[in-house]
Amino acid sequence: MPPVTTERGADRHGSDAVSVAHGPSPRLDLATSAVFFDVDGTLLDLKPHPDDVVSDDALRQLLVTIQRRNHGAVALVSGRGIADLDRIFFPLVLPAAGLHGADMRFPDGTRIGARAEIMDHARPDVGRFVAEHPGLMLEDKGATLAVHFRARPDLAADVLRFMTRFGPGDEIAVQEGKFVVELKPVSFDKGTAIAAMLRHAPFLGRQPVFYGDDLTDEAGFSFVNSVGGLSVRIGSPDVPTLARMNIPDPAALRAHLAEITRAAAGHQELP
Ligand SMILES: [Mg+2]
Numbered sequence: 529m530p531p532v533t534t535e536r537g538a539d540r541h542g543s544d545a546v547s548v549a550h551g552p553s554p555r556l557d558l559a560t561s562a563v564f565f566d567v568d569g570t571l572l573d574l575k576p577h578p579d580d581v582v583s584d585d586a587l588r589q590l591l592v593t594i595q596r597r598n599h600g601a602v603a604l605v606s607g608r609g610i611a612d613l614d615r616i617f618f619p620l621v622l623p624a625a626g627l628h629g630a631d632m633r634f635p636d637g638t639r640i641g642a643r644a645e646i647m648d649h650a651r652p653d654v655g656r657f658v659a660e661h662p663g664l665m666l667e668d669k670g671a672t673l674a675v676h677f678r679a680r681p682d683l684a685a686d687v688l689r690f691m692t693r694f695g696p697g698d699e700i701a702v703q704e705g706k707f708v709v710e711l712k713p714v715s716f717d718k719g720t721a722i723a724a725m726l727r728h729a730p731f732l733g734r735q736p737v738f739y740g741d742d743l744t745d746e747a748g749f750s751f752v753n754s755v756g757g758l759s760v761r762i763g764s765p766d767v768p769t770l771a772r773m774n775i776p777d778p779a780a781l782r783a784h785l786a787e788i789t790r791a792a793a794g795h796q797e798l799p
Pocket of ligand 1: 568570740742
């Protein structure tokens with residue numbers, strides 16, 4: 529039985545805009561699409577510690593299969609650093625936008641990104657704040673700083689209040705996520721990341737499809753909607769989002785993708 533996806537109505541902001549449930553989207557044509565994936569909570573389940581997340585062989589094989597179907601137009605778009613993405617998917621190396629788009633690796637290997645110095649004035653204060661609150665975890669990713677409060681959900685409001693001392697401003701923006709608040713360079717988001725990747729072959733000229741699950745992914749959903757692409761949120765259909773489609777969890781997404789690649793195989797010879 530095909531995994532269930534839910535199509536949302538035309539109201540981009542309405543949590544009550546959920547309409548009919550149906551099978552895999554008829555609008556997704558792998559041969560002409562550029563496929564962008566968030567990682568945590570989208571392709572892989574969240575873990576208590578970010579370092580515990582690692583891809584299995586089946587997921588790597590699925591990504592490679594999609595690459596073969598669409599001439600390599602598959603990229604990761606994550607809040608993680610690119611080295612961390614490479615660790616998760618080793619030995620598979622994919623075009624990637626790390627740090628919410630502040631660190632780009634294009635298909636030819638070219639890297640463009642924000643410098644870690646942008647966080648220099650925030651870094652000492654954020655470190656002190658985390659040290660003073662047992663259970664909080666600081667993840668210093670260079671051009672972004674993440675404070676995780678999964679072990680201290682009671683501190684959610686305090687963490688957000690503290691981090692908003694630093695942004696939004698001319699240089700730094702505050703990005704909320706699931707049990708995390710991050711500081712990131714203001715000029716990058718997942719929308720700018722997907723737009724930048726689409727300027728490079730083999731992504732160039734393809735319809736973007738973006739799968740994400742969290743608040744940081746909304747900028748990506750907004751961008752792909754604006755260019756006639758397909759936006760898909762992984763998670764509960766009851767959460768307000770700009771995404772036009774919904775898939776309930778990473779396992780259902782993987783089943784959905786397997787279904788699509790099987791369908792595409794019927795129309796295309798593999799090398
Ligand atoms: Mg995510």
